[in-house]
Structure formats: C-alpha cells, structure tokens
Amino acid sequence: MNGFGAFRLLREALRGQTGWEPQWRSPERPQPTYDVVIIGGGGHGLATAYYLAKQHRVGRIAVLEKGWIGGGNTGRNTTIIRSNYLFPESAALYDHAVQLWEGLSQELNYNVMFSPRGVLMLAHNVHDEQSFRRHVHANRLAGVDNEWLDAEGCRAFCPPLDIHQQRYPVVGGALQRRGGVARHDAVAWGYARAAAALGVDIVQNCEVIGITRGADGAVTALSTSKGEIRTGKIGVVAAGSTSLVMAMAGVRMPLESFPLQALVSEPVKPVFPCVVMSNTVHAYISQSDKGELVIGAGTDQYPSYSQAGGVQILSHTLEAICELFPMFRRMRMLRSWGGIVDTTSDRSPIIGLTPVPGLFVNCGWGTGGFKATPGSGHVFAATIARGEPHPIAAPFSLDRFATGRLIDEAAAAAVAH
Amino acid sequence: MLLIHCPWCGDRAELEFRHCGEAHLVRPADPAALDDTQWAAYLAFRDNPRGWARERWRHVHGCGRFFNALRHTLTDRFAATYKPGEAWPEPPI
Numbered sequence: 001m002n003g004f005g006a007f008r009l010l011r012e013a014l015r016g017q018t019g020w021e022p023q024w025r026s027p028e029r030p031q032p033t034y035d036v037v038i039i040g041g042g043g044h045g046l047a048t049a050y051y052l053a054k055q056h057r058v059g060r061i062a063v064l065e066k067g068w069i070g071g072g073n074t075g076r077n078t079t080i081i082r083s084n085y086l087f088p089e090s091a092a093l094y095d096h097a098v099q100l101w102e103g104l105s106q107e108l109n110y111n112v113m114f115s116p117r118g119v120l121m122l123a124h125n126v127h128d129e130q131s132f133r134r135h136v137h138a139n140r141l142a143g144v145d146n147e148w149l150d151a152e153g154c155r156a157f158c159p160p161l162d163i164h165q166q167r168y169p170v171v172g173g174a175l176q177r178r179g180g181v182a183r184h185d186a187v188a189w190g191y192a193r194a195a196a197a198l199g200v201d202i203v204q205n206c207e208v209i210g211i212t213r214g215a216d217g218a219v220t221a222l223s224t225s226k227g228e229i230r231t232g233k234i235g236v237v238a239a240g241s242t243s244l245v246m247a248m249a250g251v252r253m254p255l256e257s258f259p260l261q262a263l264v265s266e267p268v269k270p271v272f273p274c275v276v277m278s279n280t281v282h283a284y285i286s287q288s289d290k291g292e293l294v295i296g297a298g299t300d301q302y303p304s305y306s307q308a309g310g311v312q313i314l315s316h317t318l319e320a321i322c323e324l325f326p327m328f329r330r331m332r333m334l335r336s337w338g339g340i341v342d343t344t345s346d347r348s349p350i351i352g353l354t355p356v357p358g359l360f361v362n363c364g365w366g367t368g369g370f371k372a373t374p375g376s377g378h379v380f381a382a383t384i385a386r387g388e389p390h391p392i393a394a395p396f397s398l399d400r401f402a403t404g405r406l407i408d409e410a411a412a413a414a415v416a417h
Numbered sequence: 418m419l420l421i422h423c424p425w426c427g428d429r430a431e432l433e434f435r436h437c438g439e440a441h442l443v444r445p446a447d448p449a450a451l452d453d454t455q456w457a458a459y460l461a462f463r464d465n466p467r468g469w470a471r472e473r474w475r476h477v478h479g480c481g482r483f484f485n486a487l488r489h490t491l492t493d494r495f496a497a498t499y500k501p502g503e504a505w506p507e508p509p510i
C-alpha cells in the first residue's frame with residue numbers, strides 16, 4: 001500500500017494520517033555481498049541505483065549513505081534546472097537530464113514538482129551580452145532552447161526586476177523557458193522509493209571507511225560502519241567527500257571541496273514568477289511553493305568541509321538581490337546553511353572509469369549538479385553496467401585532465417548553478 | 418569571516434587575503450621531461466584533505482606577499498602561518 005490515490009488520501013484524512021508506511025525499504029544492516037555498491041545516497045547515487053535496477057541486469061544493488069538520504073547537497077541546493085551550457089558535450093549531458101526531468105514524476109510515480117517556469121540569466125555589460133549571445137547561438141545549434149531578451153523583455157518576464165537601477169543596470173538576458181526548479185527532497189525520496197521497489201537496499205547511517213583491492217588491483221570489498229561487504233563493482237557518488245572516499249582505494253582526484261551557501265526568506269504570497277540568475281553580481285533567486293524566496297550565494301575562497309561558510313559571502317549576495325529587486329529590501333531571512341561542493345578546474349563533472357578495475361566515479365558537479373540528477377544517474381548506471389562509458393558520459397572522463405580535452409565551462413560561465 | 422595572521426602584518430580580516438591553493442607544490446624543473454599523466458598530476462590533482470591542510474595565501478590587500486598556512490578544513494582553525502621557504506610546522510594533535 002504505497003500509493004497516493006484519492007480514496008487513500010480521504011481515508012487517511014479521516015483517521016488522522018496514521019496509516020502511512022515508509023515510502024522505501026531501508027534495511028538496518030547491509031547484506032554481506034552485493035553485485036554493485038553505490039557509495040552516497042544523494043540524488044545522483046539513488047538515481048544511479050534506480051536506473052541500474054530498472055534498465056540493466058546487474059544483480060543485487062545497495063546504496064550506502066553515511067547519514068540520511070538526501071542530507072548532502074541534494075537537500076541543500078537551490079534546485080535550479082537548465083541546460084543552456086556552452087559546449088556541445090555539456091549541452092548534451094544537461095539536456096539529456098532536462099528531457100528526463102520532463103517525465104520524471106510519471107516515471108517514478110512520485111511528484112518531484114518539476115516546474116519549468118523559465119530561467120533568466122541577466123547580462124549587465126557588453127561582455128555579458130556578447131558571451132550570452134554566443135551561448136544562445138551555440139545552444140540553438142545544439143538543439144537546446146535559449147533566447148535573448150532585451151532589458152524591457154527581461155522586465156516583462158520578471159516584473160520585480162528593476163532594470164534601471166544604477167549599480168547593476170540590466171542590458172538584457174538569456175532565457176531558457178524549459179528551465180526551472182524541482183523539489184529537492186522529493187527527487188531523493190522519489191528515486192529511493194522507486195529503487196527500493198525494484199529490490200535495491202538503501203542502507204542509511206552506514207559510512208564507508210575502507211575499500212579493499214585484490215592482488216590484480218581490482219576492488220573486492222569495502223568496510224563500513226555496519227561491517228564488511230564483498231562486491232566487485234563500486235560506484236562512488238559522494239559529492240564533497242569524493243576525494244576522501246577515492247583515497248580509500250589509493251586514487252588521488254583533481255578536486256577541491258568548498259563550502260557553498262544558500263538561504264531562504266520568510267514565506268510570502270507568490271511574487272516571483274521565474275528563476276533569475278546573475279553571474280556577474282553573483283546572485284540567484286526563485287520562490288518556492290511554500291512561499292520562501294530561495295537565494296543562492298557563492299562559495300568561500302578556501303576549501304573546507306565545515307558545511308558553514310563566511311557571513312560576508314551571504315551579505316554580498318543579499319546586497320546584489322536588494323539592488324536588483326528593491327521590493328525585497330525589507331524581507332526577513334529565515335535560515336541559511338552550507339553544503340560542500342566538489343569542484344574541478346574546468347567546472348565540469350567527472351563520470352566514468354578510474355584507474356582501479358571495478359571502481360567507478362561520478363563527481364565534480366560542484367555548484368551545479370542538481371539539475372543533472374536524472375541524466376547523471378542514467379548515464380552512470382549504463383557506464384557501471386557495461387564497464388565502458390555511456391556515449392554522453394565519455395567526454396567527462398577522468399583522463400581528460402591528462403589528455404587536455406577539458407570542457408571549460410568555468411571560462412564560459414564563471415558560475416555554473 | 419576568518420581572522421588570518423599575516424607573518425609580516427599580523428592579524429587581519431580574511432577579506433584582505435586571497436587563498437592560493439595547496440602549498441609546497443613544486444613546479445617540475447623540466448616539464449618537457451614529464452608524460453601527460455605526471456603533468457596532469459602537477460596541474461590538477463590535489464590532496465583535498467579533511468583535517469590539517471597546508472595551503473598558500475596571499476595578503477593581496479595588505480603587504481601583497483605570499484605565505485603558507487596550516488589550517489584544519491573541518492574547523493577552519495589556523496594552527497600556524499609561516500613565511501615561504503620555512504619548513505612546515507607539524508600539525509597539532
């Protein structure tokens with residue numbers, strides 16, 4: 001009895017909501033052996049497990065999560081979804097994800113509240129305009145929607161925006177209408193529920209503390225806070241902690257982990273119709289269905305695992321928000337928090353094989369991986385199952401740092417939420 | 418915001434400083450002698466530790482000089498800052 005039909009809702013309403021069961025199985029202890037173990041129960045890890053179970057015959061699958069599922073960056077992010085990245089490799093990867101987002105609630109039979117309300121990226125100077133117009137053209141060639149709006153067009157699309165203020169005048173913007181937001185927790189829960197229904201074991205409070213390799217170098221087992229597990233295939237999907245997990249197998253990574261913060265205001269009536277980002281002044285904002293303004297700030301300048309960033313980073317963002325949207329000057333903020341994001345030097349993710357046989361990695365999503373959750377899980381599952389990169393994942397290999405075929409979205413966008 | 422001790426200027430607010438990555442990385446003397454993997458290891462691969470980290474900072478809005486620091490990446494506490502060329506201090510227990 002796992003559904004949410006009208007009759008069920010009515011019955012539960014009448015009996016004080018006492019009849020609901022957990023939406024996914026979460027065994028207290030893992031089995032001693034699995035065919036594939038996914039380390040990390042964020043959206044990407046759970047999606048990977050779901051697609052492995054649904055589309056590939058790989059046997060028994062576990063997801064091991066050191067805390068609670070979705071408690072990492074998945075539950076801490078500002079949920080912006082878009083695919084108008086500059087390079088064809090990125091546009092292909094992120095648009096694959098957007099196409100999956102469009103049908104995800106149906107696919108999982110769970111409402112992930114995907115809301116394609118449009119993502120508007122503001123241009124404040126000539127350089128921004130040239131760069132965004134280049135993005136628009138590149139995206140159109142790649143079959144990804146993205147259009148240029150002049151300043152009046154931006155104001156019409158987002159009435160709270162003050163395009164005439166002196167500090168950050170708006171010269172125009174790039175709008176992706178298929179972009180938007182989704183409910184972060186529902187994404188983790190929806191994938192968990194659907195994966196568990198297909199037999200995946202989701203084990204929480206189970207921290208991986210060691211990875212064992214055999215004489216040939218291949219992975220054979222892992223140690224966890226809940227005992228040893230034998231397995232021949234491991235997928236590491238541990239976001240900010242990836243360097244630490246990979247070090248357990250003796251692999252050094254091209255990653256640095258930084259705190260990234262966000263905050264929400266007290267809830268108000270619907271006032272903000274879309275998502276607005278400004279890379280130049282570093283602010284991005286949307287309104288949740290609960291009514292809170294959801295505001296993303298920048299990363300701290302130094303690597304840290306503290307999950308708390310500096311207050312000056314938040315105030316910098318709020319100053320920019322108050323300039324762009326003067327109507328929010330007297331809003332009160334309710335909460336702020338930080339997550340730890342794993343960044344690569346080209347600001348593109350790493351998805352694929354590693355020098356260790358049987359060990360696969362999906363990381364480096366940095367400040368902008370929520371939008372990719374379904375696509376990332378889908379191509380990573382295929383990569384693990386077949387032992388070779390899925391064609392969309394292939395350019396995002398770990399070797400690109402040696403071959404020099406970087407996918408330099410860092411230079412293209414400066415921020416990548 | 419962190420309070421950072423510049424070895425030349427003393428305690429100053431973090432806003433005056435720029436973090437410059439992992440410390441004690443030595444540029445290979447003869448890059449042409451390295452293969453691509455070794456060069457990538459120098460350019461991109463990092464320790465990224467959870468715990469004590471040795472890192473380079475620069476007092477950009479002060480004396481402008483580079484220095485090294487020993488900082489804990491879970492608490493963000495500095496154990497020491499020291500001048501370039503000086504031996505690194507042992508992490509506190």
Ligand SMILES: Cc1cc2nc3c(=O)[nH]c(=O)nc-3n(C[C@H](O)[C@H](O)[C@H](O)COP(=O)(O)OP(=O)(O)OC[C@H]3O[C@@H](n4cnc5c(N)ncnc54)[C@H](O)[C@@H]3O)c2cc1C
Binds near residue numbers: 043
């Ligand atoms: C403040 C903030 C705002 C953001 N805004 C956006 C945005 O607007 N749009 C966007 O697309 N992206 C955004 N991101 C980035 C996005 O959140 C991440 O890229 C994405 O959620 C990563 O998903 P994940 O499943 O890989 O990571 P996570 O959800 O972090 O999952 C990794 C999991 O691994 C677990 N783990 C780690 N080590 C171990 C171990 N040893 N054993 C077992 N488990 C372990 C962790 O507990 C964690 O739950 C934002 C991030 C932050 C912090």
Ligand SMILES: [Zn+2]
Binds near residue numbers: 424426427482
């Ligand atoms: Zn100084």
